[in-house]
Amino acid sequence: MKTTLAGLKKGQKAIITEFNIDAIPLKLLEMGCLPGNTVELLQVAPLGDPIYINVNDSHVAIRMETAAEIDVEIIRD
Amino acid sequence: MATRTIKISLIGNPNTGKTSVFNQLTGLNQQVGNYPGITVERKQGSVRLPGNTKGVILDLPGTYSLNASSMDENVVIELLLNRNDKDFPDVAVVVTDVENLKRNLLLFTQIKDLEIPAILVINMADRMERKGISLNIPLLEERLKTKIALVSSRKGTGITKLKELITEYASLSTEPCLNASSIDPEYFGRLRNAFPNQLLYKLWLVITQDVNFGQLERNEIEDSFTKSKSELKRLQQKETIKRYQFINDTLKQGMTVDTAKAKDLRAKLDRILTHKIFGYLIFFAILLVIFQSIFAWSSVPMDLIDEGFTWLSSYTSNNLPPGKLTELIAEGIIPGIGGVVIFIPQIAFLFFFISILEESGYMSRVVFLMDRIMKRFGLSGKSVVPLISGTACAIPAIMAARNIENWRERLITILVTPFTTCSARLPVYAILISLIIPQRTVWGIFNLQGLTLMLLYLLGFLGAIGAAIILNKILKTKFKSFFVAEMPNYKMPLAKNVGITVVEKTKAFVYGAGKIILAISIIIWFLGSHGPGDKMERAEQIITEQYGNSLGEDKLKDAIASYKLENSYIGHIGKSIEPAIRPLGYDWKIGIAIVTSFAAREVFVGTLATIYTIGSGADDEATIKERMKQETNPETGQKVFNFATGISLLLFYAFAMQCMSTLAVTKKETNSWKWPAIQLFSMSIFAYLVSLIAYQLLK
Amino acid sequence: MTLQEIITYALVAVAVAYLIKKYFFKKKKKGNCADDDCGCH
Numbered sequence: 001m002k003t004t005l006a007g008l009k010k011g012q013k014a015i016i017t018e019f020n021i022d023a024i025p026l027k028l029l030e031m032g033c034l035p036g037n038t039v040e041l042l043q044v045a046p047l048g049d050p051i052y053i054n055v056n057d058s059h060v061a062i063r064m065e066t067a068a069e070i071d072v073e074i075i076r077d
Numbered sequence: 078m079a080t081r082t083i084k085i086s087l088i089g090n091p092n093t094g095k096t097s098v099f100n101q102l103t104g105l106n107q108q109v110g111n112y113p114g115i116t117v118e119r120k121q122g123s124v125r126l127p128g129n130t131k132g133v134i135l136d137l138p139g140t141y142s143l144n145a146s147s148m149d150e151n152v153v154i155e156l157l158l159n160r161n162d163k164d165f166p167d168v169a170v171v172v173t174d175v176e177n178l179k180r181n182l183l184l185f186t187q188i189k190d191l192e193i194p195a196i197l198v199i200n201m202a203d204r205m206e207r208k209g210i211s212l213n214i215p216l217l218e219e220r221l222k223t224k225i226a227l228v229s230s231r232k233g234t235g236i237t238k239l240k241e242l243i244t245e246y247a248s249l250s251t252e253p254c255l256n257a258s259s260i261d262p263e264y265f266g267r268l269r270n271a272f273p274n275q276l277l278y279k280l281w282l283v284i285t286q287d288v289n290f291g292q293l294e295r296n297e298i299e300d301s302f303t304k305s306k307s308e309l310k311r312l313q314q315k316e317t318i319k320r321y322q323f324i325n326d327t328l329k330q331g332m333t334v335d336t337a338k339a340k341d342l343r344a345k346l347d348r349i350l351t352h353k354i355f356g357y358l359i360f361f362a363i364l365l366v367i368f369q370s371i372f373a374w375s376s377v378p379m380d381l382i383d384e385g386f387t388w389l390s391s392y393t394s395n396n397l398p399p400g401k402l403t404e405l406i407a408e409g410i411i412p413g414i415g416g417v418v419i420f421i422p423q424i425a426f427l428f429f430f431i432s433i434l435e436e437s438g439y440m441s442r443v444v445f446l447m448d449r450i451m452k453r454f455g456l457s458g459k460s461v462v463p464l465i466s467g468t469a470c471a472i473p474a475i476m477a478a479r480n481i482e483n484w485r486e487r488l489i490t491i492l493v494t495p496f497t498t499c500s501a502r503l504p505v506y507a508i509l510i511s512l513i514i515p516q517r518t519v520w521g522i523f524n525l526q527g528l529t530l531m532l533l534y535l536l537g538f539l540g541a542i543g544a545a546i547i548l549n550k551i552l553k554t555k556f557k558s559f560f561v562a563e564m565p566n567y568k569m570p571l572a573k574n575v576g577i578t579v580v581e582k583t584k585a586f587v588y589g590a591g592k593i594i595l596a597i598s599i600i601i602w603f604l605g606s607h608g609p610g611d612k613m614e615r616a617e618q619i620i621t622e623q624y625g626n627s628l629g630e631d632k633l634k635d636a637i638a639s640y641k642l643e644n645s646y647i648g649h650i651g652k653s654i655e656p657a658i659r660p661l662g663y664d665w666k667i668g669i670a671i672v673t674s675f676a677a678r679e680v681f682v683g684t685l686a687t688i689y690t691i692g693s694g695a696d697d698e699a700t701i702k703e704r705m706k707q708e709t710n711p712e713t714g715q716k717v718f719n720f721a722t723g724i725s726l727l728l729f730y731a732f733a734m735q736c737m738s739t740l741a742v743t744k745k746e747t748n749s750w751k752w753p754a755i756q757l758f759s760m761s762i763f764a765y766l767v768s769l770i771a772y773q774l775l776k
Numbered sequence: 777m778t779l780q781e782i783i784t785y786a787l788v789a790v791a792v793a794y795l796i797k798k799y800f801f802k803k804k805k806k807g808n809c810a811d812d813d814c815g816c817h
Contacts, residue, residue: 046353398779
């Protein structure tokens with residue numbers, strides 16, 4: 001199922017398909033947030049933002065507005 | 078045989094235990110300073126290597142890649158691109174964490190592309206078994222074209238092997254591990270032809286980065302090879318993908334992870350520590366414990382130090398040959414140094430707690446927890462780190478704001494950080510609280526004085542938040558906000574790392590502030606014991622004539638001393654500013670202390686100590702606290718440090734911008750005089766108004 | 777003037793000179809940042 005990273009639920013895994021490169025900081029790319037890599041939503045902060053993800057074995061927190069720019073395909077609930 | 082020296086650069090991602098490796102190699106043989114002209118911390122150390130060789134190690138700031146996004150990361154690139162730099166390494170030691178090997182190797186492949194001999198340190202080897210990780214070292218060494226040292230900086234294993242590898246650095250291959258230029262062969266081919274003598278990857282970095290490069294001028298390449306920002310980023314993305322392909326292929330063969338074995342403590346801890354209720358409760362409980370213990374634990378050594386210096390001062394004045402120099406030492410220098418030494422215990426405790434929060438990985442969870450709330454005030458979750466470390470000192474705290482990606486959020490953080498209660502305010506608070514708040518236990522466990530202190534800290538945070546809300550309304554910006562925070566794995570803080578941080582920071586603070594305080598104490602003493610005209614010389618005569626023999630000998634001595642003080646230079650300065658501070662409940666002596674504390678707040682106690690020491694017959698053995706308690710207003714006969722004045726002073730110190738060093742750092746970090754000027758005036762005016770209102774209501 | 781006085785006034789002069797140097801003549805080399813977004817490229 002297609003959605004964006006912002007649309008994932010806690011514990012869901014997905015594959016990154018595409019993103020708007022101008023809206024993504026380079027640092028996030030370097031962490032391994034690249035098309036083809038798997039991403040898992042680990043935690044959502046108490047107020048719904050930011051989210052805490054595991055992408056390419058990097059554990060990072062990003063804000064929803066960035067997550068909304070990353071398209072993913074859900075592979076496992 | 079002459080000793081050979083090898084220059085080593087220690088490079089690595091943040092959170093790989095790079096500093097632990099540095100501490101293991103050098104022990105306490107390290108010097109901390111700054112890079113010239115910028116406030117990036119420069120840590121250098123030396124190590125004895127096998128075969129009569131000495132290693133000089135530079136611990137470079139942590140960086141995720143060679144694509145600089147901050148001043149700290151620029152330092153790394155500028156050094157590695159400039160072979161003429163005096164610190165240019167003979168060998169680069171790249172530190173990685175075995176659990177994050179994939180990501181950490183990205184930086185390693187970039188350094189290999191610069192053709193610098195590089196050793197790969199795989200750290201945290203002690204966790205491999207628990208995580209079910211096994212490595213094929215010979216295969217990795219062959220694919221990555223390097224030598225690998227498996228190290229546990231925690232257990233101290235593998236360090237000997239690392240030292241051997243460093244000694245044999247000449248045998249390392251300098252061949253890159255992959256061909257990064259294949260991402261755009263046409264473009265790189267043209268670059269190659271235009272600059273046949275330069276490394277291709279170096280040219281690429283020069284084009285994509287905004288850094289200084291010594292002999293290779295940017296504008297030489299600018300014209301024909303510039304690409305738009307967006308195109309460059311696309312190429313950087315391609316480059317990153319290319320590197321990860323190589324790394325993934327390599328690790329597929331060289332590393333196996335038995336996931337069944339990997340029990341995840343991280344997930345369990347994260348669930349509790351970032352829980353929507355417990356998360357915040359735990360955070361506030363930790364803060365409460367920290368502040369209570371700082372106050373409770375440091376009060377005993379502080380009292381001892383206070384009494385010790387008072388004794389030393391009277392001992393000196395009674396036992397050295399009488400004269401000007403003895404007076405200077407007993408009344409100026411010793412109380413001045415005492416004013417610095419007295420807050421060593423508190424600073425040490427603060428840095429102790431802060432370094433534990435950072436080392437354990439907990440600080441990142443607080444960042445995650447607080448981002449949404451802070452964003453509402455125009456701050457970032459990462460602003461929590463400056464705001465918390467601001468309780469130690471605003472200077473490193475403002476520098477810590479560099480991690481904030483968004484300029485606007487960073488600027489607001491820099492501007493509001495000085496509101497947090499730094500350790501320089503502590504001695505002022507401590508002495509005032511002990512004068513006006515009774516020593517009592519409330520609700521069974523809380524010490525009333527400790528609670529007041531906690532309240533003042535809270536006030537500082539509220540001040541910061543309030544200022545942020547206002548700035549958030551005023552400052553407009555077109556920047557999009559970025560936020561990327563790594564969530565490192567939890568670690569037990571290493572005693573050695575915490576210890577070294579505490580010692581280094583305390584030392585830096587005491588020497589830095591100490592020199593200023595000492596100089597100011599000397600000047601205050603001079604201004605306090607000399608005056609215009611001949612009133613100072615005739616003081617004894619005038620007072621004796623005025624009172625005759627009606628006073629006792631001691632009283633007469635005190636009367637002469639305070640007459641002298643009033644007619645000294647400092648007395649004149651103090652009297653002239655008195656009208657401005659009288660409505661706040663301060664007398665001219667407090668006024669002097671406030672004026673001098675604009676250099677640095679901690680001078681307050683030292684200045685009052687010097688003024689009261691001069692102002693009393695020198696053989697008085699009362700401590701500074703006792704003197705402040707006894708001080709009475711000669712006109713009204715009331716105690717000077719009563720409740721209203723005390724509260725007014727506490728509030729003034731809570732809000733006023735009284736630290737030249739902080740202003741200097743703000744200037745450096747924002748590259749403009751505008752922001753420090755705004756800080757100075759708005760904070761000080763606000764402090765004046767709040768104190769005025771408080772005093773007028775309470776008196 | 778006694779020796780004690782000479783040393784004392786010399787120390788006062790050193791203290792004044794130190795503070796002046798510290799706060800008014802602190803020469804900084806040029807930073808390596810752009811004009812308005814230092815360290816925030």
